[in-house]
Amino acid sequence: MSKYSIVGKNLGIRILDPIDITDEIMLWFNDATLMQYYTNSKNAISRNSLIDAIAKGRVEKNNFTYGIFDLSNDQCIGTLRLGPINLHHKISDLVVLIGNKNYHGKGLAIEAIELGNKAAFELHGLRKLFGGMYASNISSIKAYLRAGWIVEGIRKGQYWNNEKHEDRIEVACFNPQVFNEKYIKDATLTDLEHLLSIYKS
Secondary structure: OOOOOEEOOOEEEEEOOHHHOOHHHHHHOOOHHHHOOOOOOOOOOOHHHHHHHHHHHHHHOOOEEEEEEEOOOOEEEEEEEEEEEEOOOOEEEEEEEEOOHHHOOOOHHHHHHHHHHHHHHHHOOOOEEEEEEEOOOHHHHHHHHHOOOEEEEEEEEEEEEOOEEEEEEEEEEEOOOOOOHHHHHHHOOOOHHHHHHHHOO
């Protein structure tokens, strides 16, 4: 039996235990570059707050923090947060962080998001995943799109970033066992390349 909840080509994911929260992982959450787009609140993430969130989410079954592991060496290279889950509507946000910078630029964020999609739909029985990103975060938007997500809307001037207004790009992923292809196609904004080109600096 695999030690991982979901396994892909290069990566595996499993829910983190408090003992898994190493000094290396905490360095990721204190890295300004990695955290630039990670949280909208800009609040600092401490070891205690992360451990408390993991424990509370498990009890309430509405927030799960997975570790992202390199299958070749079982090294944790990032985290995947599924939550908060709305248990009535069966929807959730999904946030992926590849914290180990040695693994950047290899397309692994796409695989990690795909594993998150699979965990959300197959293990947690969710109908839909959703999220929002800074419009300037082009690399993350493209990673989610390549992992089966769509752009379903834009919230104009949602963020105040670097002393200027910035749009929020609304992204979503629909469980294909619940929604048909036409429904998903109709929900998708068209001409995405033009849309993203507007935000490129």
